[in-house]
Amino acid sequence: MTPTEIAAKLHLLATRHHASDATLLAGRLLLSLIFLHEGVTLATHFDGAAKAMAALGVGLPLFVATIALQLGAGLSVATGLLTRLGAIGLGLFCLATATLFHTNFASQNELLHFEKDLAIAGGMFVLAIAGAGKFSLDRLVAGYLQQRRRDKEMVAALLAAENQMSLGDVRLPV
Template structure:
């Protein structure tokens, strides 16, 4: 049961980042404008980097690839973006904090049995 719950948790945590990252990359001009309004340097470059980080980080969590490292990176990202971009939006800030908590739990628990990380571990010792 634990393996199934971790898999479902990974899927649920990853969906928002896959969708958001894809949206940022396909609508990069709008997101770059938003970053520019926040005073970020090189907003177009930052928009591409942020979109790619969200998309590929979400895909890594979904697949269970480098789960602990990616989960910690996404937890830090959630806190940072909450404090930088959503401080005036309490509900969005709390969502980011909650997502960070979920990622930290995932980092502690690992990817579970149904993950690329597990397949890599098993192939090393086979």
Template sequence: MNLVNIISNNDSLSNTASLLGRIGLSVIFILAGLNKIQYFDGNAQYLASGGLPEFLLPLVIVFELIGGLFILAGALTQLTALAFAGFCVVSALLFHNNLADQMQFFMFFKNIAMAGGFLALASAGAGRFSVDYKLANAK
């Protein structure tokens, strides 16, 4: 058994891991988008606290919901994952930059870790259980 490529040498494991990874990366944004709808005013104030105009909140909601669903479905995965990687880094820099505060420290690096996950997803692609795979292999 080759322990270096234990997942990538097994198509079933690789495609299942990709699907589970997409679920994990997408669910936080889908839930965040729904939260922003439910608590719109509070989230608009939070956006303004980061120096951004409140009118951007509907765009953020659409990005999180639609982008999250795209990642979940594996649709336009590489492009969407790159957009989310950038979104995570910008969010970390704007909203979690007080690294002296322990919670903000963890939130900052959570965002950086998610950006890394999205870059890995962009590099590897969505796998077999995805819209991208179906479109690429349509005859």
């Protein structure tokens, strides 16, 4: 598929649906990519990464928690399942990373990483407020739960009607 064809399909999606939902999906995927990539990289190079983190004062339990957060919350944001929670977790993670590891502002590289972490944190907090949008598992789960609630209410109403209409031992079929 060519870039032009991809752009045409995205445009069709945006016009057929709400452009804001397509934009939220693209934003979620772009924001989650860095965490998923980093989490997979740390997990696949576990021993070396654990040693490097230990040199920075990060113990093994915190290192494992970091991998779990990056993968779990990264998937949460990407799929749109518990998006707000995942976004808040990753936003706080970025703030912590910026303030704990990137404060040597004499280094242009460290300053850039500090600013990048702050920008990603801001994006995550905006996502936490906006929510995942229509193209998300959050929406599918909410729709499923709403339908279950309606089904339970209907069954309760039918049972109540049946009880009101019963004549002695004879009951009307439901």
